[in-house]
Amino acid sequence: MRRKVGVRTSVMTMLLALSIAVPLVFAADISQEQTAKYILATVKAFRTVYVKGIIEQAKKAGIKPNENWAKDDHAIMLPAQFVKAAGAELKDFELGLIGLTPIYKSNLPKTQAETDALKKMMANPDQKVLTFADGNQFKGLAADFAIVQSCADCHNAHPDSPKKDFKQGDLMGAIVVRFNK
Ligand code: HEC
Incomplete structure (x- = not known):
């Protein structure tokens, strides 16, 4: 009898703990995703x-x-x-720009997860924002389109650019935000 109560109590405790922990985990995820989206929308x-x-x-x-x-x-x-330059002013999180065909290699995605996300975005440019967990960081990408002709012209003409056929409206890369989970 005592044992039964013990088992029942521990099951109840576990369920109670789960009922508190599960929403907390989801709430944490939603807020990181939302945080990334707000930062990206503002930077954009x-x-x-x-x-x-x-x-x-x-x-x-x-x-x-x-x-x-x-x-x-x-x-x-x-x-x-x-x-x-704005990113360089920040201390609590990272802000930058990445591309799959960047003028400088320092602007390549930093991890495989970033490469995969940017490739996914390039394949479907309607998906303007992507957020994802990457190791101990949470990240977000916002599509960066050639909104004026000069975006394409300057990249095409730059001696270090590996891609010479950008057109106005093309997706050129992404603004990236990275912060610790
Ligand atoms: C006058 C030249 C010039 C113009 C105009 C220009 N860019 Fe760039 N862009 C560069 C250079 C140079 C870099 C690398 C800068 C660095 O990392 O210090 C760069 C970097 C980037 C990157 C990071 C990946 C990469 O290709 O290196 C993206 C994305 C990008 N530009 C998109 C755009 C968009 C979108 C526009 C228009 C709104 C634009 N650029 C206008 C020259 C230009």
């Missing part, structure tokens, strides 16, 4: 404003985006440099 919005608002306006005054902008009084940073 700022990046779009930089390209369509600031760069396009500055061009009218003869100021153009240039990789070596710091040495040129009539140049401002590239859209990618804008995102990477």
Whole structure:
């Protein structure tokens, strides 16, 4: 009898623990996914404003985006440099840009899971955001399209670019966010 009560109590305790733990696990996953999505949406919005608002306006005054902008009084940073510079200001998580055919190899995906996710996105560009766990980190990718012709033109003309046939509207890579679980 005592044993039965013991078993019943431990089963009840286990069920109780599970009923608390399972929703907690799901809640944690949802909030990491949601966090990644909010960060990506915000970065993308700022990046779009930089390209369509600031760069396009500055061009009218003869100021153009240039990789070596710091040495040129009539140049401002590239859209990618804008995102990477903001990422360099962050301490609690990583922000960057990746591509499968990057100008610099440092912009290749950092892990197999990132490569797989970016390939999946390239195969189906309608999937504009992807989030996933990768080891001890949680990550998110947001599709980065050639929203203006100059995105494609500059990459095609860059001597280090392995891909020379980008067109306006193409998916060129992704903004990536990485944070510890
Ligand atoms: C004037 C040239 C230029 C323009 C315009 C430009 N890029 Fe880039 N882009 C670069 C360079 C150079 C890099 C590498 C910068 C670095 O990592 O320091 C880069 C990096 C990237 C990357 C990271 C992967 C890779 O290919 O290296 C993506 C994605 C990207 N650009 C997309 C875009 C998009 C989208 C636009 C338009 C909104 C754009 N670029 C406009 C020159 C340019």
